Amino acid sequence: MSEDFDGSGGYEKTHVDENYVRVPVERLFSFVKSVLVRLGVPEGDASVVADNLVMADLRGVESHGVQRLKRYVDGILSGGVNVHPDIRKVREGPSYALVDGDEGLGQVVGRFSMELAIEKARKAGIGVVVARNSNHYGIAGYYALMAVEHGMIGISMTNSRPLVAPTGGVERFLGTNPIAVAAPTGGRPFLLDMATSVVPIGKLEVYRRKGQEIPLGWAMDKEGRQTTSVEAVFNGGALLPLGGFGELFGGHKGYGLSVMVDILSGLLGGGTWSRHVKNTSERHSEVDHFFMAVDVEAFVPLDDFRRRMDEMMAELKASKRHPDFERIWVHGEKGFLTMETRRRIGVPIYVGVLEELNGIGEEVGVGRLMELEG
Ligand code: NDP
Numbered sequence: 001m002s003e004d005f006d007g008s009g010g011y012e013k014t015h016v017d018e019n020y021v022r023v024p025v026e027r028l029f030s031f032v033k034s035v036l037v038r039l040g041v042p043e044g045d046a047s048v049v050a051d052n053l054v055m056a057d058l059r060g061v062e063s064h065g066v067q068r069l070k071r072y073v074d075g076i077l078s079g080g081v082n083v084h085p086d087i088r089k090v091r092e093g094p095s096y097a098l099v100d101g102d103e104g105l106g107q108v109v110g111r112f113s114m115e116l117a118i119e120k121a122r123k124a125g126i127g128v129v130v131a132r133n134s135n136h137y138g139i140a141g142y143y144a145l146m147a148v149e150h151g152m153i154g155i156s157m158t159n160s161r162p163l164v165a166p167t168g169g170v171e172r173f174l175g176t177n178p179i180a181v182a183a184p185t186g187g188r189p190f191l192l193d194m195a196t197s198v199v200p201i202g203k204l205e206v207y208r209r210k211g212q213e214i215p216l217g218w219a220m221d222k223e224g225r226q227t228t229s230v231e232a233v234f235n236g237g238a239l240l241p242l243g244g245f246g247e248l249f250g251g252h253k254g255y256g257l258s259v260m261v262d263i264l265s266g267l268l269g270g271g272t273w274s275r276h277v278k279n280t281s282e283r284h285s286e287v288d289h290f291f292m293a294v295d296v297e298a299f300v301p302l303d304d305f306r307r308r309m310d311e312m313m314a315e316l317k318a319s320k321r322h323p324d325f326e327r328i329w330v331h332g333e334k335g336f337l338t339m340e341t342r343r344r345i346g347v348p349i350y351v352g353v354l355e356e357l358n359g360i361g362e363e364v365g366v367g368r369l370m371e372l373e374g
Pocket of ligand 1: 158329
């Protein structure tokens with residue numbers, strides 16, 4: 001197992017080499033926010049989107065960080081995203097609500113909906129909010145963690161455009177439909193945040209920028225052959241669903257989880273399923289989300305829960321290790337450690353992404369993010 005340390009004692013989840021530049025977190029955040037504000041996004045909403053994208057880079061999720069800003073910019077410029085949405089409750093009960101996102105930025109619809117789920121859980125013990133008519137909302141974990149700040153368990157899911165073939169199929173049908181579950185502990189929260197495909201498409205975008213081949217087992221070409229070529233995947237191929245190690249056509253478990261996400265986030269709210277979801281730059285992209293907050297105190301005292309979570313995680317980490325591994329991790333831990341390091345020494349941005357961000361800055365008139373040294 002290879003792990004990357006920054007040389008100053010901090011841990012980083014992903015490999016950072018000379019092709020990356022470090023950008024202070026505040027600078028990165030204000031750049032993203034000012035680009036969005038310049039495009040007409042209200043300040044508060046721009047902060048939410050910037051927070052979500054920068055959190056992804058801080059946590060080592062390069063696939064869903066600021067490298068995605070261009071996509072949001074294109075979505076706004078093409079009119080696919082409504083920057084002044086009328087986000088409203090369509091139906092509501094004490095513990096649930098259905099929200100219409102009015103084609104707003106997914107992060108803005110997502111934050112609104114998770115805040116509503118938390119408010120409901122505070123009164124009813126549990127809050128479920130389904131949002132339809134939204135857009136790409138970035139990392140699912142962002143919303144699950146919001147519940148943890150209130151001593152609650154948070155769950156968040158979204159459907160996304162079709163990129164994944166079902167087990168036994170070759171056609172892009174399912175989205176990479178992520179699932180995030182977060183729970184409070186005495187320290188860093190537990191956070192499982194994952195695509196239901198072997199990898200999200202953003203990871204292939206990172207490989208494409210770097211001109212690298214992908215490992216076998218991630219995707220197939222349009223004929224259904226496993227491939228290491230990123231271009232073969234972008235050119236009509238499909239990603240494989242998670243699980244089913246060794247199965248040519250991907251795992252039936254990831255396939256099932258992906259369909260579950262479509263049911264809970266799409267069909268339950270009268271929205272759609274991945275096959276009919278479109279790109280952010282298109283009108284009516286029809287992305288749907290699911291949010292759930294569970295108030296721990298409604299079940300057991302929160303302090304007891306936190307203590308027992310700590311005990312379980314400590315037991316997990318102290319359990320007998322395989323000789324090839326240096327340690328046993330729990331979900332979210334690598335991301336939080338990476339976040340702590342990057343807040344201190346800066347967020348690594350790949351040079352190709354920096355060039356693109358500088359171009360966006362010039363184009364919209366907020367200036368360049370940063371110059372390459374030397
Ligand atoms: P990863 O495979 O990187 O990580 C999945 C989970 O496993 C994380 O919770 C991670 O925690 C944890 N983890 C990693 N290694 C270990 C280990 N050795 N032991 C225990 N836990 C571990 O995630 P994906 O690439 O699948 O997804 C990346 C992001 O993409 C997610 O944030 C997801 O929400 C987002 N996404 C968004 C989509 C959208 O349409 N909006 C679509 C698809 C994905 P840790 O953070 O600590 O590493």
